[in-house]
Amino acid sequence: MYVVLGASGYIGSKFCNDLHSSGCEVVDVSRKEIDYTNGFVLKEFLKSQNTRFLINAAGYTGKPNVDACELAKADCLMGNAVLPGIIREVCEDLKLSWGHVSSGCIYSGRRPDGAGWKEDDVPNFSFRSPPCSFYSGTKALGEEVLDGAENCYIWRMRIPFNEERSPRNYLQKLLNYDSLLEAENSVSHLDEFVQKCLECFDKEVEPGIFNMTNPGSTTTRQVTAWMHEQGLTNKLFKFFEDEEQFMNKAAKTPRSNCVLDTTKAQKAGIGMRTVGEAMRESMGKMAEASTV
């Protein structure tokens, strides 16, 4: 039995759907039904469900964006840093294999040598390496809390997208925003992310941290060019002059823009398609769906 925490969320629901589609038995848990922030409650629940694998897709993301986390610091710390520690303790007790949805947003830019950030690079966009958003700070603390955890996958996602018209889809966000910030980023095709994370269990990949983004990177201007190319929109996108103007006009807390190295996941057999391939396909599908 698979148990998914945070099953009602954007990422958690995708895990549930994928597992259902594959014919797996899955229990989707929302915090309203089971208070999984209580280690004792969580442990008894996992035992009662005969759990084989646990996926923690619960976490505190601000709505509509990370700025909201600055106003809900305790909840953000609880969901992103304390909860992983509670789950760790329970899973180690029960000798359960599990995965935690982390984020690449604990980095900024590229490594000093120009390469993408590797799994064991120390975060440079965290409380310990300011400046950072409160959200990124708590996600980095979450990974720190999981340091040395047994049978635990830490899956780092960055900027989820796919072909669905969800307000959480990066492509949909770009279509909705008035002005965009030019920046280079790694990104994760949501469905592919989920599929490859789940393969960790099936393929018995060695536990640890994995950068689960599509290999390579892209820039905002590149993404909008692909949108035009794929016929998704004719919109002439406006861009902020620079990050300073973006911070003044549209943001309260700094954003992570970063490039991750995906060599480790590729070598482990859980690599994803390149950014260009995945993005253009999603855009093409979106364009097709809107013309039907």
Place this chain on the structure above:
Amino acid sequence: MYVVLGASGYIGSKFCNDLHSSGCEVVDVSRKEIDYTNGFVLKEFLKSQNTRFLINAAGYTGKPNVDACELAKADCLMGNAVLPGIIREVCEDLKLSWGHVSSGCIYSGRRPDGAGWKEDDVPNFSFRSPPCSFYSGTKALGEEVLDGAENCYIWRMRIPFNEERSPRNYLQKLLNYDSLLEAENSVSHLDEFVQKCLECFDKEVEPGIFNMTNPGSTTTRQVTAWMHEQGLTNKLFKFFEDEEQFMNKAAKTPRSNCVLDTTKAQKAGIGMRTVGEAMRESMGKMAEASTV
């Protein structure tokens, strides 16, 4: 009715004793009886007790020292950073006046201008200003979570001591250690700290942050000299050569050594005796008790 959270602890029990002695009605709450980390439970409990004032003396301190916090990061974050936020929300809902026991250990040394750290100085021994211990990091986050809280006193303590033979008493610790680290610190006479914190409610002091240490500072060598002077011990104390030797031999995580400015508390009418006066009296009483 006064409600004290963390009433079984070193500081919380002192609050309870002081209130009892003064003839106040007090409910001492331990987390085993009431899960006050659940905001709903806490709120109903406070209402049922007709609470007028709440004191949060709960928190996660490592035993026997802060090194232990490095191995219990989720618990430490929960107790020191998340819990204050939960209490804040409940107290603001109920329009309750309350106080949070914080710590001066979010600072290191003195201000660049040589003065002690004031209440509104940004912490320089925290996650956002590394290096720090995990404990200090969580205490600084706790204050950040309480930024702008209504009707809330943040009482910063540093290195509690008094005349009791408790293993938590700084003077007793110095007597027990094999070797000492020479450093300059502000310190808090525990009983006086508690008494002055409680006066905030009685005197209706304007809420905010207060450095609740005895005015001035002392050094480890000064403390041991006073011990000899007061006849508390004849022991010839050994000292580490320097902080590096101390870190190599006796500590896993860096310690805060700092001097706080107490002008704000003094002006508010909740000032304490000088370090020398308070310490020597405690030592004299300890010496007296051991010769009886």
